[in-house]
Amino acid sequence: MMTIGKLGRAAGVKVPTIRYYEDIGLLPEAERSAGNQRLYPDSMLSRLCFIRHARELGFPLDAIRDLLRLAAHPDQPCEAADQIAGEQLAAVRARIGQLKALEGELARMVASGAHGTVGECRVIEVLGNHALCARDHGAGAGVFA
Amino acid sequence: MMTIGKLGRAAGVKVPTIRYYEDIGLLPEAERSAGNQRLYPDSMLSRLCFIRHARELGFPLDAIRDLLRLAAHPDQPCEAADQIAGEQLAAVRARIGQLKALEGELARMVASGAHGTVGECRVIEVLGNHALCARDHGAGAGVFA
DNA sequence: CCTAATGTCTCTAGTGACTGGAGGTTCAAG
DNA sequence: CTTGAACCTCCAGTCACTAGAGACATTAGG
Structure with missing residues (x-):
């Protein structure tokens, strides 16, 4: 039996986070010592490590809750776990795609290098550029030719 | 003069979000009609578009606040704007790096394909693997050989 | 046995950037 | 004049924690 601090150090999870996980039902309510600790x-260390790994891989807590439920029933088919992981993989890939687009745009902004004043600043200019405000007000607003 | 709904549609920003931006001082307090609208x-449309573009590029609202202040003084040097954009670019690149590592790990998890039961499930197995719980309890916990 | 330091307890509130709902008012069209 | 959409304020919720206050428990050293 270990205290919360020891558990936290062992699993690489902060103490308040463990209490939070208990609050939201991701960890069962812990036994208590005579002094209520x-x-x-x-x-519990395995369980908490499982949670930490999943969090590091970006799984939301709800997905982790599902995965833990699945892990408790090793005899059942694991399609559900595969599906959760697959969804997470798709989400990560989508996010990477988005971020690469952003990286390109930011890199172009920054690349123009040192200009003198804010008036000539490409960063400010790009952000303020109405042409980028594309999505919805091209139709009637008259911003687009 | 336009109402909040029109402004929101024009800029591609939801109405409650505009009110929220006013609350936190990113937009000035709006004038009101006789009926308090x-x-x-x-x-304001330019300003809001500026904000939206910056948000899409992942700038936090605090950074946007700074950029807006800068944009208001076109005669001053724009080093600060360049720096904010540079930091954002670095953050985006770091995030891409992280996500690629995660993508690799997730892809390996998922790649093993259809297994029968949760007991053989690589997704669950990888998440529960103590060897990945590396960072801090390799020293004394005896998990590592 | 006492003390000091550390660890733990509960509870509340804050983060960022919104989003949604309740319950009420105002406006524009027909 | 009535209907229905758009608007108002205020409050609560999201996600996954994080931080702080103020009090109790435990442990190591003297």
């Missing part, structure tokens, strides 16, 4: 069995 | 001059 939480005490965890070693098995 | 917000009225905006056309210049």
Whole structure:
């Protein structure tokens, strides 16, 4: 049996975060010592590590909740786990795509190098450029020729 | 002068978001009609578009606040704007790097394909793998050989 | 056995950037 | 004049924590 601090250090998770996980039901309510301090069995370390890894991979807590439920039933088919991971992979790939587009735009902004004044500043200019304000007010607003 | 709904549609920003921007001081307090409804001059559209573009590029609102202040003084040197954009670019690149690592790990998890049961499921297995729980409890916990 | 330092407890509130709803008022069209 | 959309304020919720206040518990050293 270990205290919350030891558990946190072992798993690489901060103490308030563990209490938060208990609050939201991701970890079961811990046993308590005579002095009302939480005490965890070693098995909690695995569970918490599982959660940490999943968080590092960007899984939202709701998905982790599902994964934990699945992990508790090793005899059942694992399609659901595959699906969750697949969705996460798709989300990550989509985000990478978006960020690469942004990177390109930012790089162009910055690349123009040192200009004198804000008036000539490409950063400000690009951000203020109405032509980029594309999506919806091209139709009637008269901004587009 | 336009109402908040028109402004929102023109800029591609939802109405409550505009009110939120006013709350936090990113937009000035709007004039009001006789019936207490917000009225905006056309210049507000540029400002809001500026904000939207910057948000799409991932700038945090605080950075946008700074950029707006800068944009208001076209005669001053624009080093500050360049620096903000440079920081944002660095942040985006760092995030892309992280996400690519995650993508690799997720892809490997998912790639193993259809297994029968959760017991053999690579997704669950990888997440529960103590060896990945590397950072801090390799020292004394005995998990590492 | 006492003390000091550290660890833990609960509770509340804050973060960022919105989003949504309730319950009420105002406006424009027919 | 009535209907329905758009607007108003205020409050609460989202996600995943993080920080702080003020009090109790535990542990190591003297």
